[in-house]
């Protein structure tokens with residue numbers, strides 16, 4: 001398995017890594033394949049057309065090289081976008097921006113898109129429930145189910161890694 005040069009460069013210098021104080025939305029997602037977990041924090045503002053845009057976004061993860069590189073790219077793509085356009089960012093956009101990912105690592109890019117979805121879902125739940133569709137509720141429920149399963153399967157490891165993350169972000 002080989003990462004592209006771009007993946008390795010971004011992994012060494014990721015952008016938007018960390019937490020946002022008092023975020024407007026928080027999303028967490030886990031990868032059922034490997035047990036890795038990701039958190040996304042967003043700040044939302046109105047633009048001139050009164051649309052909700054992502055004015056700031058950060059991520060935290062203890063995922064692999066691919067998870068960090070894909071999150072860095074995803075957050076760059078999402079920043080400044082309306083919430084509706086950010087919801088359309090898919091793994092294809094991310095993989096293309098990274099000049100490809102080894103096939104066994106494509107699942108890692110789902111972590112960031114799922115966590116972004118959850119952050120937007122969280123924002124809508126608190127501020128604009130009319131925007132939540134049936135499909136969104138289904139996706140949210142599936143992500144929550146996966147997370148519960150991961151907690152069960154990888155409990156000790158997840159607890160340890162979460163402690164490490166909290167220590168680093170203090």
Ligand code: FES
Pocket residue numbers: 031034035036063064065066067105107108111
């Ligand atoms: S192997 Fe877990 S996110 Fe990549």
